[in-house]
Amino acid sequence: MSILVLNGPNLSRLGKREPEVYGWQTLDDINRELAESFPHLSFEFFQTEHEGTLLEKLFHIEDSGNFIGVVLNAGALTHYSIALRDAISAVTIPVVEVHLSNVYAREEFRRKSVISEVCAGVISGFGANSYHLGVRALLGITRNEQL
Ligand code: DQA
Numbered sequence: 593m594s595i596l597v598l599n600g601p602n603l604s605r606l607g608k609r610e611p612e613v614y615g616w617q618t619l620d621d622i623n624r625e626l627a628e629s630f631p632h633l634s635f636e637f638f639q640t641e642h643e644g645t646l647l648e649k650l651f652h653i654e655d656s657g658n659f660i661g662v663v664l665n666a667g668a669l670t671h672y673s674i675a676l677r678d679a680i681s682a683v684t685i686p687v688v689e690v691h692l693s694n695v696y697a698r699e700e701f702r703r704k705s706v707i708s709e710v711c712a713g714v715i716s717g718f719g720a721n722s723y724h725l726g727v728r729a730l731l732g733i734t735r736n737e738q739l
Pocket of ligand 1: 601692
């Protein structure tokens with residue numbers, strides 16, 4: 593069984609994009625460290641700039657039956673995509689919402705997430721470590737343990 597680490601719009605630009613907010617690591621760096629930190633787990637890493645592609649990916653991995661859950665950084669889609677929210681509701685696998693930055697300490701519009709209510713939980717503000725914590729949260733859900 594695998595974990596999907598799913599990234600949305602603009603996260604392909606990590607390392608170049610507003611490094612004072614998002615850090616100097618590229619998405620490849622973050623993904624590599626994640627795989628190294630959990631060598632016993634199997635990961636799929638996927639990033640897209642397109643809302644529909646993100647939805648299709650969720651449905652595809654749900655239908656495959658091979659995934660225990662999703663660590664999702666939806667980028668700006670977090671704040672307005674009802675289509676993404678409905679897609680997360682439509683799948684049975686748990687989705688953990690993660691953000692590199694603390695979205696509650698930034699602009700007003702980032703304080704609203706339309707997907708949080710249908711995600712298993714939210715991790716925000718720990719940089720690349722947000723993804724690590726997201727994986728640990730998924731494992732906790734899967735093992736039905738308290739973290
Ligand atoms: C982000 C926060 C979002 O508000 C923003 O649109 C992003 C990145 C984060 O990881 O901190 O693209 O999801």
